[in-house]
Amino acid sequence: MVAREQDLAFGAVFANQSAGTVTVRNTGGVIYRGGAQQACLPDACNIPHPALFLVQGEPGRAYRVEIPEQVLATGQSAQPGGGPAVALIVDQLQCVSDSKPSASGLGQLDTQGLDRFRIGGTLHLPAGLPAADYRAVVQVIVTYG
16 A cells, blocks of 8 residues: 655745756755745745655565656745646656665565655746745555565
């Protein structure tokens, strides 16, 4: 069984006159490049984080995670009373499990039949994008190896 515990979140961001990217690493942490900027104070908005999944099954079983090449992130305007924001592309998706942190997309269930994996990615912002809070749902396929 696989359960999504949290979506891939980029927090509130905007782009100045230059296009930019926001990368949420699968191990945690965020990198802003180009014109991409955080749209609020660090302690006053949603914190960027990787997607998190729980895998449950037969103890000791190895598994493989398949992820798409890209997904769409949806946004909610950061302005008071703001509505939906334009959808943006997320690519460069990367997966890492708690059990095999150096093996991308591979994992192994522990003695209780549990493991978790995280997925990070890069959000592409066009120049002049207004502030919005972005997140992406990442569909995965997990197979036993």
